Amino acid sequence: MRSRIFTTHHRTLGIFYLFLALAAVTVGTLLSLVMRLHRVWPDLSLPFFGAMKPEDYLALVTMHGTLMVFFVLTIAPQIAFANLVLPEQIGARGMAFPRLNAAAFWLTALALLVLLAAFFVPHGAPISGWTSYPPLSAVPSAGPGQGAGMDLWLASIGIFCLASWLSAVTMLTTILGERRAGMTWSRLPMTVWAWLITSILTLLVFTVLLAAVLLLFSDRHFGSSFFVPMGDLVNGRIVGRGDGSPLLWLHLFWFFGHPEVYIAILPGMGLATSLFANFARRRPIGYRLMAAMLVAIGLLGLVVWGHHMFVSGMNPYAGTAFALTTMAIAVPSTIEVLCWLAILWGGSLLLRTPMLFALGFLSFFIAGGLTGPILAQPALDAYLHNTFFVVAHFHLVMAMAGVFSIFAGIYYWFPLITGRMMNETLGKLHFWITLIAAYGTFLPMHLSGLAGEPRHYERLSGPATSFPALLPVERGITHSALLLAAAQLIFLWNLFASARRGRIAEPNPWEATTLEWAPESGRSRVERGPYEYEIPANETNFNPQWERAAKEE
Amino acid sequence: MHTPQMLLEALRVAWMPPNGALHGIALDRLMRWNLIALCICFLAAHVWLIAAILRRRSFNQTTIPAAFRWIILTSLCAMYIWMAITAQRLWAESRFVGPEPEAMQVEVVGQQFQWYFRYPGEDAAFGATRPELVNAPGGNPLGLDARDPRSADDIVSSVLVLPVDREVDLRLRSLDVIHGLFIPGMRLKENAVPGLVLHVHFTPSVPGAYPILCSQVCGSGHARMQAMLSVVSPAEFDTWLAARQRARAEKAAP
Amino acid sequence: MPATFTRHPVEIERKDTGIGGKPPLDRRPTGGGGDGDNWENRPPGRRGPRELLSRYRLGVLFALAGDLMFFVALVSAFFVRQSAGHFDARENYVSDWHPLAVPPILWINTAILILSSLTMEMARRQLFHEIDVMDEWLGLGRPAVKRATPWLVATVILGVLFLAGQWIAWEQLVQQGFRYTSPDPSSHFFYLITGVHGAHLLLGIVALATALGALFILRRVEMRQIVVDCTAWYWHTMGLFWIFLFGLLVFFQ
Numbered sequence A: 001m002r003s004r005i006f007t008t009h010h011r012t013l014g015i016f017y018l019f020l021a022l023a024a025v026t027v028g029t030l031l032s033l034v035m036r037l038h039r040v041w042p043d044l045s046l047p048f049f050g051a052m053k054p055e056d057y058l059a060l061v062t063m064h065g066t067l068m069v070f071f072v073l074t075i076a077p078q079i080a081f082a083n084l085v086l087p088e089q090i091g092a093r094g095m096a097f098p099r100l101n102a103a104a105f106w107l108t109a110l111a112l113l114v115l116l117a118a119f120f121v122p123h124g125a126p127i128s129g130w131t132s133y134p135p136l137s138a139v140p141s142a143g144p145g146q147g148a149g150m151d152l153w154l155a156s157i158g159i160f161c162l163a164s165w166l167s168a169v170t171m172l173t174t175i176l177g178e179r180r181a182g183m184t185w186s187r188l189p190m191t192v193w194a195w196l197i198t199s200i201l202t203l204l205v206f207t208v209l210l211a212a213v214l215l216l217f218s219d220r221h222f223g224s225s226f227f228v229p230m231g232d233l234v235n236g237r238i239v240g241r242g243d244g245s246p247l248l249w250l251h252l253f254w255f256f257g258h259p260e261v262y263i264a265i266l267p268g269m270g271l272a273t274s275l276f277a278n279f280a281r282r283r284p285i286g287y288r289l290m291a292a293m294l295v296a297i298g299l300l301g302l303v304v305w306g307h308h309m310f311v312s313g314m315n316p317y318a319g320t321a322f323a324l325t326t327m328a329i330a331v332p333s334t335i336e337v338l339c340w341l342a343i344l345w346g347g348s349l350l351l352r353t354p355m356l357f358a359l360g361f362l363s364f365f366i367a368g369g370l371t372g373p374i375l376a377q378p379a380l381d382a383y384l385h386n387t388f389f390v391v392a393h394f395h396l397v398m399a400m401a402g403v404f405s406i407f408a409g410i411y412y413w414f415p416l417i418t419g420r421m422m423n424e425t426l427g428k429l430h431f432w433i434t435l436i437a438a439y440g441t442f443l444p445m446h447l448s449g450l451a452g453e454p455r456h457y458e459r460l461s462g463p464a465t466s467f468p469a470l471l472p473v474e475r476g477i478t479h480s481a482l483l484l485a486a487a488q489l490i491f492l493w494n495l496f497a498s499a500r501r502g503r504i505a506e507p508n509p510w511e512a513t514t515l516e517w518a519p520e521s522g523r524s525r526v527e528r529g530p531y532e533y534e535i536p537a538n539e540t541n542f543n544p545q546w547e548r549a550a551k552e553e
Numbered sequence B: 001m002h003t004p005q006m007l008l009e010a011l012r013v014a015w016m017p018p019n020g021a022l023h024g025i026a027l028d029r030l031m032r033w034n035l036i037a038l039c040i041c042f043l044a045a046h047v048w049l050i051a052a053i054l055r056r057r058s059f060n061q062t063t064i065p066a067a068f069r070w071i072i073l074t075s076l077c078a079m080y081i082w083m084a085i086t087a088q089r090l091w092a093e094s095r096f097v098g099p100e101p102e103a104m105q106v107e108v109v110g111q112q113f114q115w116y117f118r119y120p121g122e123d124a125a126f127g128a129t130r131p132e133l134v135n136a137p138g139g140n141p142l143g144l145d146a147r148d149p150r151s152a153d154d155i156v157s158s159v160l161v162l163p164v165d166r167e168v169d170l171r172l173r174s175l176d177v178i179h180g181l182f183i184p185g186m187r188l189k190e191n192a193v194p195g196l197v198l199h200v201h202f203t204p205s206v207p208g209a210y211p212i213l214c215s216q217v218c219g220s221g222h223a224r225m226q227a228m229l230s231v232v233s234p235a236e237f238d239t240w241l242a243a244r245q246r247a248r249a250e251k252a253a254p
Numbered sequence C: 001m002p003a004t005f006t007r008h009p010v011e012i013e014r015k016d017t018g019i020g021g022k023p024p025l026d027r028r029p030t031g032g033g034g035d036g037d038n039w040e041n042r043p044p045g046r047r048g049p050r051e052l053l054s055r056y057r058l059g060v061l062f063a064l065a066g067d068l069m070f071f072v073a074l075v076s077a078f079f080v081r082q083s084a085g086h087f088d089a090r091e092n093y094v095s096d097w098h099p100l101a102v103p104p105i106l107w108i109n110t111a112i113l114i115l116s117s118l119t120m121e122m123a124r125r126q127l128f129h130e131i132d133v134m135d136e137w138l139g140l141g142r143p144a145v146k147r148a149t150p151w152l153v154a155t156v157i158l159g160v161l162f163l164a165g166q167w168i169a170w171e172q173l174v175q176q177g178f179r180y181t182s183p184d185p186s187s188h189f190f191y192l193i194t195g196v197h198g199a200h201l202l203l204g205i206v207a208l209a210t211a212l213g214a215l216f217i218l219r220r221v222e223m224r225q226i227v228v229d230c231t232a233w234y235w236h237t238m239g240l241f242w243i244f245l246f247g248l249l250v251f252f253q
């Protein structure tokens, strides 16, 4: 009998991961609120922070981005949800390497602690953004927070890379080796497809980030010169001793960074497909096509990293090449969107809370995704790069779409975890406020971006700027951001209240066909596809994948 | 929740600042068309979505005719291709071909947290610089090497003054960390990367004053790292340059 | 408390049903060669003697795939860095990259490593030697372990020799005035690459030692095979990586 804490049980670990992500997202959200307040009332002195110095704002942005990307969107939709249901969905008895899996969790938790520790070291957290470009990140004297804070950031990311490496190995081995008989590739739930691809991506890119972090660390402490150019002069001291190249870091980081953002969104796409099929009570249009498109996104995602570097000094011809690959990657995403819209058209949609959030995911993915092809044009990106237009882009397509997929998954699997339902009315309330407030927060950012407002600006003043004209917009953004964050309290209340005294759920409340809802009763073969709902919809229109399909095709 | 009128207000102030560069005209048009296409797609998709939700009660599981889907897909792909090509033309014009030989040379140097602009002077050649000579209080912020004759007439300024309608070839450098030269009015952005010398060229076409910003986070003063570009008539430019040269000469004389 | 959430009985860990009542041999005793009786049709955990083995192999394979990318990143950095340079005061383009002559002892080390890979393979083979495995499975002593042990010990010794050799190489370089911190990038890379690879090999030696111990502790034939087999795969891969890295250091300076 193992102890409750150091369990190796995959579902418990999944819950642990969710709590980890919840902690991270709470901190990250608070940081973002402080940022928003500071942007519109720069001289406002806040509790705990007091009057903020410019570097404090940059530290907030950096930590906000790091927390949200690594510890929320890489953890919750991928690793947490996979640990919750992946083995059941493929009819395995558990993760392939339970101990490895548990070790991965504890490493992740350690990484989070190390990152948060950066707030409490002298000069505070790093200020060079979640992309931490050198030499700013390579030279401790380049700014406050670039000393101990930056070291902790690097250490944390390094640990995180190891952890995600381990869990990717576990997930891949499970998916490839532990599938139940009859669980063929064309019978995998779309979520499993997504997790398969994200874990492959994880293996391929997080290791590269690990190498980059290692090199940067060596530049900082062991006097090497991988990223710092000759004669580099920081704070009156010459620190550049060799022909290091900052662009090398950009390439290594974005080779990781772009696949990373797809790691963040692919599980959401898989989950959305499942939920659409489930709540529309019909087979997804073109299951194979959608799976293929997930694979295509994963592969293409490895060759588009340069679209973050159009104006970074990269060769303009390379810019063209990356622009083309980036345009190409918009196509599979578009096909996914069209397939989803086709599923929804004329399906008998049941608008339960998980379905609502899946629909919200779709809406945000379209809204944010569409600005992608604009940014993908070097000529236009030469104006939009590092303006709030980009911030708007990735908050819609990554932040909000990703967070909505997390919500959808939690509302959907909550009965499976706790045996109770979450409150529907609260859920719907939470959905509508979050949806409206999110659009109210991130749509106007496009406009301030068009007006040319750069990122990482802690105040809109300055000799040269016309930005004070933007203050009303910024104020509006801040207000709706406050509303957005406040709406999450409904969710948290709903979460914990329902866990205690929510309505007891029947075994398969959503009438889903995937196997996590249908505990095997001695059956050993999977007999049918994941979403084979009979047509027309009626009482018996769902059968778990164990059941032999009514009509063999 | 006053999002609506906030959006209206926003639409009034928040568009690209007035364009002052030759290549900016085509770029603005392209941007406008792209945004329009984007909004249409966004609305179309959401109309579809909402319609699907509204007519959900009808339990007959209708499917979109495949033909229709393929039409939409192909038209969207056509849109992407159009975007790629049109934008590519602009990009090639501004980045693949260098400036004309008679383009004016100006060097832009970023340093935490200040932009410096260096004019080559009569000899049209920049003098050598050495980081160990950098000494801003001593009046040598770029580390000009006095032993290099070409540096004798170099002029270092903290404002960028350019004659209208003459192509300018910017030579971007950075002394310490990566900065981003961003002139919204000129629709121009390129990073200044230490260890590299990058060239961008453009032609200011409308006299006026334009803000210069730093678009790449570079430290605690990132937001304060601003300067002004003033585009003036050639005559005014010459007088300004002459004044600067005189000032420099006087400083060198005693 | 989260563990109390668990509801469905499926999740409760079952005790491992073991090796499916068949000896863990390459050739499946039922003679089906895999097609006759298709293990895949059995539920996980009942897929015959080699299920666990193939699972662990798969895991090691994936882990090493990630590791490969790690080294690929380092190597690409090597090439980028090699082509880097700057303009000196007289505006001519100079590079700070001076090719570094690798200490000749590396050739010996490489030979040692290849040798160790052979001994490793011998050790691995012993544990799959059919008759011995049969004996062990039937509980008639541990002939396979007896045969494998010397080979494993040899591998450990060779591995330690290799690391010692690398250390000597470093010593020699330091004598010649090449330090990691010396401004010359090629020396960064030499120490970085050899160091990182050495760390991997150190891990391998630890794994070997544990495998040696495990051979005598583990009670299931299958597990004994697994520890050695996985260590072997890791060891071979590290040998392979080294050959590439060595080629890089020697020929691509």
Ligand code: HEA
Pocket (backbone or CB within 6 Å): A018, A019, A021, A022, A025, A029, A032, A033, A035, A036, A061, A062, A064, A065, A066, A068, A069, A072, A073, A076, A128, A129, A130, A131, A391, A395, A398, A399, A400, A402, A403, A406, A407, A410, A441, A454, A455, A456, A457, A458, A481, A484, A485, A488, A491
């Ligand atoms: C997942 C990613 C994510 C998320 C969710 C958010 C959420 C928010 N972000 Fe941020 N943001 C980033 C990723 C994200 N952000 C990144 C990568 C950057 C760039 C950093 C850099 O440049 O270095 C950035 C930068 C950034 C900036 C730019 C700062 C600058 O450059 O000057 C701003 C400014 O307004 C901002 C604001 C906000 C706001 C108001 C929210 C609000 O939406 C917050 C409200 C919170 C929620 C709606 C989520 C609540 C979710 C739950 C409670 C569910 C969790 C439940 C479980 C896990 C069980 N963010």
Ligand code: HEA
Pocket (backbone or CB within 6 Å): A131, A261, A262, A264, A265, A307, A308, A326, A327, A329, A330, A331, A333, A334, A337, A365, A366, A368, A369, A370, A371, A372, A373, A375, A376, A377, A381, A384, A385, A386, A390, A393, A394, A397, A398, A399, A402, B040, B041, B042, B044, B045, B048, B072, B076
């Ligand atoms: C989940 C995360 C995510 C996703 C999915 C995407 C998706 C895409 N992104 Fe984005 N991106 C980020 C996260 C993400 N991005 C982040 C975090 C950054 C900033 C990093 C930083 O600097 O800090 C960024 C930045 C970024 C840039 C760099 C901007 C700059 O810094 O200058 C670019 C440039 O090409 C880009 C492009 C794209 C493209 C083309 C897609 C495409 O995949 C989009 C495909 C989707 C669509 C095309 C929509 C399809 C729907 C329709 C077409 C509807 C049609 C229907 C009808 C008409 C009925 N992204």
Ligand code: CUA
Pocket (backbone or CB within 6 Å): B110, B112, B113, B178, B179, B180, B214, B215, B216, B217, B218, B219, B221, B222, B223, B225
């Ligand atoms: Cu210079 Cu930001």
Ligand SMILES: [Cu+2]
Pocket (backbone or CB within 6 Å): A257, A258, A261, A304, A305, A307, A308
């Ligand atoms: Cu990207």
